[in-house]
Amino acid sequence: MQPSPALPAWANQLRERYLAGEASVFLVHGNTRDVQPWADPDGTLRYVPLRVFLERTFARTKEVVVYYNLAEGLEFVDAVQKQRFLRAVNNVRTLSVRETVTELPRTPSAVLPLLEDLVTAESHNAAVIIDYVETVAPNADLAFMSDADKANLVTLMRLGSDPGLQAGNSVVVMITEQLADVSRRLVASANLATVEVPLPDEAARAAFLAVQDRRDVKCELTDEQLGKVSAGLSLMQVRGLLRTARQSGETITFRTVNRRKKAIIEQECNGLVEFVDPGHSFADVGGNETIKATLTRVADAIKAGKRSAVPMGAIFVGPMGTGKTFVAEAFAASSGLTCLKFKNFREKWVGSTEGNLERILTVVDGLGYALLIIDEADRSLSAGGEGDGGTSSRVIARLKEFMSDTRHRGRVLIVMMTNRPDKLDTDLKRPGRFDLKIPFFFPESGAERTAIGKAIAKRAALTIEGEADWSAFGDRTGGYSAAEIEAVVLAAANVASAEDRATITQADIDRALADVVPSRDTRMLDYMELLAVFEASSRHMLPARFAEITTEQVQDRLDDLRLRLGGRAG
Numbered sequence: 001m002q003p004s005p006a007l008p009a010w011a012n013q014l015r016e017r018y019l020a021g022e023a024s025v026f027l028v029h030g031n032t033r034d035v036q037p038w039a040d041p042d043g044t045l046r047y048v049p050l051r052v053f054l055e056r057t058f059a060r061t062k063e064v065v066v067y068y069n070l071a072e073g074l075e076f077v078d079a080v081q082k083q084r085f086l087r088a089v090n091n092v093r094t095l096s097v098r099e100t101v102t103e104l105p106r107t108p109s110a111v112l113p114l115l116e117d118l119v120t121a122e123s124h125n126a127a128v129i130i131d132y133v134e135t136v137a138p139n140a141d142l143a144f145m146s147d148a149d150k151a152n153l154v155t156l157m158r159l160g161s162d163p164g165l166q167a168g169n170s171v172v173v174m175i176t177e178q179l180a181d182v183s184r185r186l187v188a189s190a191n192l193a194t195v196e197v198p199l200p201d202e203a204a205r206a207a208f209l210a211v212q213d214r215r216d217v218k219c220e221l222t223d224e225q226l227g228k229v230s231a232g233l234s235l236m237q238v239r240g241l242l243r244t245a246r247q248s249g250e251t252i253t254f255r256t257v258n259r260r261k262k263a264i265i266e267q268e269c270n271g272l273v274e275f276v277d278p279g280h281s282f283a284d285v286g287g288n289e290t291i292k293a294t295l296t297r298v299a300d301a302i303k304a305g306k307r308s309a310v311p312m313g314a315i316f317v318g319p320m321g322t323g324k325t326f327v328a329e330a331f332a333a334s335s336g337l338t339c340l341k342f343k344n345f346r347e348k349w350v351g352s353t354e355g356n357l358e359r360i361l362t363v364v365d366g367l368g369y370a371l372l373i374i375d376e377a378d379r380s381l382s383a384g385g386e387g388d389g390g391t392s393s394r395v396i397a398r399l400k401e402f403m404s405d406t407r408h409r410g411r412v413l414i415v416m417m418t419n420r421p422d423k424l425d426t427d428l429k430r431p432g433r434f435d436l437k438i439p440f441f442f443p444e445s446g447a448e449r450t451a452i453g454k455a456i457a458k459r460a461a462l463t464i465e466g467e468a469d470w471s472a473f474g475d476r477t478g479g480y481s482a483a484e485i486e487a488v489v490l491a492a493a494n495v496a497s498a499e500d501r502a503t504i505t506q507a508d509i510d511r512a513l514a515d516v517v518p519s520r521d522t523r524m525l526d527y528m529e530l531l532a533v534f535e536a537s538s539r540h541m542l543p544a545r546f547a548e549i550t551t552e553q554v555q556d557r558l559d560d561l562r563l564r565l566g567g568r569a570g
Helices: 009-019 050-059 079-095 108-119 147-159 163-167 202-210 223-229 235-248 254-268 289-304 324-335 352-367 391-403 446-459 470-476 482-498 506-515 522-535 551-569
Strands: 025-030 035-039 045-049 064-069 073-075 126-130 171-175 192-197 273-276 313-317 338-342 370-374 412-418 436-439
Touching (some): 050 126, 108 126, 108 171, 313 324, 324 412, 436 522, 446 482
Parallel strands (some): 064 126, 338 370
Antiparallel strands (some): 064 073
8 A cells, every 4th residue: 555645735835824714715737737646545646637536625624616727617426516616606696686596607707707606606616727827817818909909808807806716615616727828907906815835846746656557667776866857847747758668679778768858848838948059168169268267166066066156157258159059069068967048939929928938947946957058149038129018028027037046056057158348237147146257358378279179170070181270360350250160161171172172281271271261340349349358256367468447447447439330239
C-alpha cells in the first residue's frame, strides 16, 4: 500500500487561505493541465487530472460540487449532485420571486447567474469550478466586448465581494493556464486570490516515477538521474516520455531525454524560445581575456553551488560584431546551464505578448538550472514605438518581478545583449537584477586580432599553407570588429574554394584583406563604445584608453555625439 501523498503545496496554500477567510474566490493558473497525486480509500496512489482532484477534494466537505466550462456546460459527479444543485438554486429564486429552472443552460450569460445564486446564499455549502475561465472573461478591451461579455465579467468580479459568499461556506475556483489570457480587471480584483500550480520539482517527479509501470521500457538512467534530467517537464510529459520509449523500443538515455525535452518545450512555447546547444567553449573564443576570466569565475561558482557569488543577471553591452552572442553561448557550455534564447514573443493581440512571456518564464523556472539569452534586448523588450497599449511596460514589469526573486539566484541566469543600453528601462538595469554589466569593444591590439583570426580559422577547420604571417594580419586589421575579422578569414577560404584548393595561402588572405570593407559608420560605433563604457559595472573590464575617463567626461562625449548623430541616436 502506498502512503497517502501530502497535499500539493499549491492546494495546501489554497486551503489555508480559504480557511483563514482571506478569500472565497480563487484563480488557479500555471501547470493546470497536468495530473495531481490522489490516494484512494484503500491507499492506492493515483495521478488524476486537476478537475478530478478538485472535485474529489471538495466532495469531502461540500454538499454540492459543480463543474463548468464553455464547451461542456454544467457537469456533476452524479445525478444526486445535479438534483441538489437545482434544488438549492430554485429555493433562492423562489424566495426572490424569479423564474425557476428545470433544464441546465450552457451559455455563460445563463449559467453564471445560477452559480451566483448557489454560492452567495449563506445557507449553501457549495464548490464551483469554472474551467478555461479565459473563454468566459478574456483579456479584451472593453470597447470591443459585447454587452453579454461585459455582464459575465461583472458577475465574476462581484462574486469575491459578495457578503453572502464571504460569510458562508462556499468557494469558487476558476482555472486557466495563463493569467495574461484572463481579463486584467478580474485578475486585479481585490477579493480574488491567485494560486499558481508550478511545474513538478525533482521530488514530485521522483514520486511519480516510482509508481509508473515501466515494464518493457529500456532505460540506462537511475530514477534519481531521470528525475533530474527531466526538469522542466510536466508529469504528463514524463509519462509520454516513458510511453514513447515503450512503443519505439528506444533506450532512454541522457541524450534521448534531452532531445525529447527540447522538442516538447519548444512546442510548448509555440516557437517562442530556441534551445541552444553550444558547440564551442571559451577555448574557441579569441581575445576577450578579461571577459572570459570574469565569466569563468561565474561558471565555476554555478557548478560549485556558490549561489551568492552568481549574479542575478548580466548585460553584454557594446557595438555590433564584438562577439557578444558567441561569448554568451560559450558561457552556457562552460556553466552547464540549459541554454534557451528568446525568439520573437510579441504579438498584436491584447494580452498575447504578456502571455507569451509568462509561458517562457514558467518553462525557464521549471528547468531548474537555465540560462536565458535575450539578444537585441532594446528591441525585444519594446514595441519599437509608442502606442502599444502599455504592453512594453507590463513586459518589463514582469521581467523585473521575475529577476527580483532571490530564489532564482545561482539557478536561473538571464543574459541580455544590446548595443543600445540607453534604450533599456533604467530600473531594469540596476544592481540586484543585472549585477554584472560587461562591456565589449573591438579588439584593441594586433595580438588580440591575431588571436581572433586564429580561433576563427581553427573553428572553421581551415588549413592554412605554411606559416601565415599572422602578425601582419593583426596589424592590417586595425579597427576591425571580430565579425569583420571573421569575414576576412572566410573570404580567404572562399577564394581558395573557388580555385578548388583545400589549403589557404597567404595570397588568399591578402586578397581577402584588400576586398573586405570594414564598417565606416565611425560616429555610431564611437557612440556605442561610450555607452558600453558608461554601463560597465567594473572599471577593470575597460580598455586602457578608457581606464581613467570620468563619468562626466563620458556624458559630455555622449552628448556631443548625440548632436552629431541627430535622430539616429534617439
